[in-house]
Amino acid sequence: xxxxNVSDAVIRRLPRYYRQLTELCAKGVVRISSHSxxxxxxxxxxxxxxxxxCFGEFGQQGYGYNVEELxxxxxHILGVDNDYHLIMIGVGNLGHALLQNFHFAQAGFTVxxxxxxxxxxxxxxxxGVPIYSMEKLDDYIRAxxxxxxxxxLPQSIAQEIADRLIDLGVRGFWNFTNVEITCGQxxxxxxxxxxxxSLLTLSYRIANR
Amino acid sequence: xxxxNVSDAVIRRLPRYYRQLTELCAKGVVRISSHSxxxxxxxxxxxxxxxxxCFGEFGQQGYGYNVEELxxxxxHILGVDNDYHLIMIGVGNLGHALLQNFHFAQAGFTVxxxxxxxxxxxxxxxxGVPIYSMEKLDDYIRAxxxxxxxxxLPQSIAQEIADRLIDLGVRGFWNFTNVEITCGQxxxxxxxxxxxxSLLTLSYRIANR
DNA sequence: TAGATTGTTAATCGATTAACAATC
DNA sequence: TAGATTGTTAATCGATTAACAATC
Numbered sequence: 456x457x458x459x460n461v462s463d464a465v466i467r468r469l470p471r472y473y474r475q476l477t478e479l480c481a482k483g484v485v486r487i488s489s490h491s492x493x494x495x496x497x498x499x500x501x502x503x504x505x506x507x508x509c510f511g512e513f514g515q516q517g518y519g520y521n522v523e524e525l526x527x528x529x530x531h532i533l534g535v536d537n538d539y540h541l542i543m544i545g546v547g548n549l550g551h552a553l554l555q556n557f558h559f560a561q562a563g564f565t566v567x568x569x570x571x572x573x574x575x576x577x578x579x580x581x582x583g584v585p586i587y588s589m590e591k592l593d594d595y596i597r598a599x600x601x602x603x604x605x606x607x608l609p610q611s612i613a614q615e616i617a618d619r620l621i622d623l624g625v626r627g628f629w630n631f632t633n634v635e636i637t638c639g640q641x642x643x644x645x646x647x648x649x650x651x652x653s654l655l656t657l658s659y660r661i662a663n664r
Numbered sequence: 665x666x667x668x669n670v671s672d673a674v675i676r677r678l679p680r681y682y683r684q685l686t687e688l689c690a691k692g693v694v695r696i697s698s699h700s701x702x703x704x705x706x707x708x709x710x711x712x713x714x715x716x717x718c719f720g721e722f723g724q725q726g727y728g729y730n731v732e733e734l735x736x737x738x739x740h741i742l743g744v745d746n747d748y749h750l751i752m753i754g755v756g757n758l759g760h761a762l763l764q765n766f767h768f769a770q771a772g773f774t775v776x777x778x779x780x781x782x783x784x785x786x787x788x789x790x791x792g793v794p795i796y797s798m799e800k801l802d803d804y805i806r807a808x809x810x811x812x813x814x815x816x817l818p819q820s821i822a823q824e825i826a827d828r829l830i831d832l833g834v835r836g837f838w839n840f841t842n843v844e845i846t847c848g849q850x851x852x853x854x855x856x857x858x859x860x861x862s863l864l865t866l867s868y869r870i871a872n873r
Numbered sequence: 874t875a876g877a878t879t880g881t882t883a884a885t886c887g888a889t890t891a892a893c894a895a896t897c
Numbered sequence: 898t899a900g901a902t903t904g905t906t907a908a909t910c911g912a913t914t915a916a917c918a919a920t921c
Contacts, residue, residue: 464912466868470861474842488878500878501914508880516879517921533864534871548764552757553859562863602870627870629863633683642873646866648857650762652679654771654838655742657855659675661811661836662743664851673888697902709902710890717904725903726897876921883916890909897902 461509468506469533471496476526488519535563539627540600543569544616545608546576546586549631553607554581564603568595596623603627610634670718677715678742680705685735697728744772748836749809752778753825754817755785755795758840762816763790773812777804805832812836819843 475496479487489500496503507513507525510532514520530536541564543550550569559566569586571577577588587595595601604625606613610632617628617636621643628645630636633652636645684705688696698709705712716722716734719741723729739745750773752759759778768775778795780786786797796804804810813834815822819841826837826845830852837854839845842861845854 461872462912466865467861469868470858470864471844473864474844474861490878499914501916502912504878504880505913512880514879515921516919517877519878532868534867535864537867537871539867539870548757548761552761555757557859559863562860563867564863603866626873627866629866635680635683644866644869644873646862646869648859648862649679650766650857651771652676652683653855653857654768654773655679655682655744656675657812657836657838657853658743658746658748658772659678659741660853660855661748662746663670664835664853671888699902708890710892711888713902713904714889721904723903724897725895726901728902879918879920881917881919883914885914886912888909888911890907892907893905895903895905897900 465506465509468498468502469529472503472506473526473529473533473535476522476529479522480526484522486519487522487525489514492520533563535561537563539564539602541566541603541605541629542595542601543584543605543607544571544589544592545606546571546573546581547607550605550607551581553605554584567599567601570595593619593623596620596625601625603629606630606632606636608632674715674718677707677711678738681712681715682735682738682742682744685731685738688731689735693731695728696731696734698723701729742772744770746772748773748811750775750812750814750838751804751810752793752814752816753780753798753801754815755780755782755790756816759814759816760790762814763793776808776810779804802828802832805829805834810834812838815839815841815845817841 475492489503493500493503511528513525513528541559543554543566546554546569554566554569566584569581569584570589570592571586572589576586579586604620604627606617606628608616613630613632613634614636617638621638621640626643628636628643630645630647633649635647638645684701698712702709702712720737722734722737750768752763752775755763755778763775763778775793778790778793779798779801780795781798785795788795813829813836815826815837817825822839822841822843823845826847830847830849835852837845837852839854839856842858844856847854
């Protein structure tokens, strides 16, 4: 793999490629050209070839790409076979919904534990995941590998908890709160799901149709 | 307002500006320069001024911007005072969580109804929103204004339902399913929340730290 | 072989940043 | 007035698209 200077735009397209290739695999399609793939995804063939060239040479002249092989390769680039370990902080409605419905394993993540302040959920399990009291958080992190923390807690305490976790060595955050988690360290990676931002862009585009 | 050729990148920054200005308002800050705002948001002052210039002239030389005024203006641009009407399709865990926790009103949306196939939820209300059977969907849309439909239903039926709704005149979708909803008509606006894509980009960035 | 399609280099396009005259 | 800061034009940078030699 080359992987020097991979732009954010490219990275954001990788999961889409992965998704499309999963579908093609399921359909039993064996090979595909950048041109056809581009048509299906509304992307130029050039862009696809350019994107893939950041990571290696996966195609064959005159033939195109082997669907299954490319699927595996992109999965590998995304790290789906790295078995990352993840915990969740805040098991309210949204946390519950994610634990129940989201296929963490499909993205290569194992959900080991969740934490909450409310005694009504601590001690229980949601979809097999044990819910612990927040007091056990620090000890847990010291004792276990935690690659990503899902922040599904009230936004008022999000930054504070994140700071504490960063101190404890956590380097990945999946942030569902409507605030920007800030952190000077460049090795700390924060990915945001900002529901409100998303809905507001939709609002804009409806208003300016 | 000018609003010709506003790029997607600019549109995606608007909610962030709006959020930051909401905070500044709450803090009682009266005026701010593009330079200070940029520092707070990790954006260049140039970019802020360039972005805002797409929509009008909101500042004053030598002074900067009035925080409250700019907040109102950007809210207006985003359409938060348009009172859009919204319904939800699929009231599983995620739909429930959104109805319970998400502040639709803050983004200018009124949630009028939700629809589901399951008799265990139809006929009930969640956070004041009535849940109807899917059979009532078509009649409802014919009789009411529906600006946006939230798709929190199984991905297997997402495209099919979306097609049906587009036929009935719906022009805005907030899609939470892990599939790309396709539609030829350019006046139909689709905004995606792709959880899996988001987590996979985080996985990539952790893997390539 | 001839046709198809890659990976890569070059050209174009668009977005970000810098500079500055205008002016509060 | 002098200092600060805007809105806008010009310069730069980066991302997308086109072109094409290499080759399966």
